[in-house]
Amino acid sequence: MKIGAICSDNRPSVATIGFFDGVHRGHRYLIEQVREAAAMRGLASSVVTFPVHPRKVMQADYHPELLTTCDEKVALLAETEVDYCIMLDFTPEIARLSARQFMAVLKEQYRIQALVIGYDHRFGHNRSEGFDDYVRYGQELGMEVLLARAYSYKKDNEAEVTVSSSVIRRLLHEGHVSEAAEYLGYDFFLDGTVVSGYHVGRKIGFPTANLRVGDPDKLLPADGVYAVHVFLDGKKYGGMLSIGYRPTLDNGPDRSIEVHIFHFNADVYNRPMRISFVRHTRPELKFDSIEELISQLHKDEAEIKSILAQ
Incomplete structure (x- = not known):
């Protein structure tokens, strides 16, 4: 082209x-x-x-x-x-x-x-x-x-749906990334650079890479936890991603995008990374203690690994 x-x-x-x-x-x-x-x-x-x-x-x-x-x-x-x-x-x-x-x-x-x-x-x-x-x-x-x-998309026995960018944006705002992918024809993704974060994840057994999206006009899906694929240095990994304000850790007004990459342990700061969204698994929650958060993260990990294995 x-x-x-x-x-x-x-x-x-x-x-x-x-x-x-x-x-x-x-x-x-x-x-x-x-x-x-x-x-x-x-x-x-x-x-x-x-x-x-x-x-x-x-x-x-x-x-x-x-x-x-x-x-x-x-x-x-x-x-x-x-x-x-x-x-x-x-x-x-x-x-x-x-x-x-x-x-x-x-x-x-x-x-x-x-x-x-x-x-x-x-x-x-x-x-x-x-x-x-x-x-x-x-x-x-x-x-x-x-x-x-005109083009319309029909899933199984459901009614035909007109596919448009505005419909897809609404789905992403609601966290429906798997349905958005059906209309897009591919998994919605974010491209950006790994930046330094709060370093709390490593202390609680779930180190994360913090993504800074390259274009401020790029849409971010709804806050919550997602099963994702991570593309880094030409390789593909599974991961669990959180978008939101980290209410349990009380980190203030900054919205963050953090991904815990499965079976991965390397310094990736300042490196480009793509994240593609597979499924939304739960909303962002505030826990009463770090211990409750860690317990939920273990449950998230098991659920998301099962999703990605399908």
Whole structure:
């Protein structure tokens, strides 16, 4: 996948546009349709996206709670085998463009011959415009406009669910990481660096690595205890992770992300680490004593090792 605004070998392409936060199953289904349309027309396939959430550009204090950072999003888009990722800097000038003006930019500057529109997608400063308007503008510009088939996810005998980034964010806020993974198509993960913590875990027999997430806009799941996989130095480990404020230890207002890595004992400070979430096991609790906390940690360890062994 070629990444950039304009690549040296930009070929005429079929494209779709969106922020694609999470690059979830719905996004992948849309991109699959772009690739199919491109193959039928003998064109390249493209995704047009933005490095920064458009609303954050227009509203500096907006906190988007991203499912994926820009780098993570690009890596996931590359897995779709789309030919180009056209990365546009969203600016106030772009925000002021009408849908027709924006389509003209895509046609003239980026050689987009056909545009696949998501079934509920709107763009341009006038959000009252819809698919029929885009088709008309396309005819005027010499650009084909195609309506994407909608995607819905059905689990077993349950009702179909529309997959969206906002639905996945809600699930993560509620701690439902395993259900979020079904909609994402992969386990939700956090990337960051191991930093020094309070060093209490080692004293009570459960040493932890403290993760500092690289992007402050990355969403953190609900507070509580989780079964996780830990990726460190190219190796995969099982672990039990806690997100929260450590109420039993009364460590103040700082929210921490701590993981006890099974069968591991090494200095990992200042090293990059990825944590992928498998299942939420319990909420964060305040215990009456350190002894009660240690007893619960042993129970957590046994339960989580059983989960990861499944």
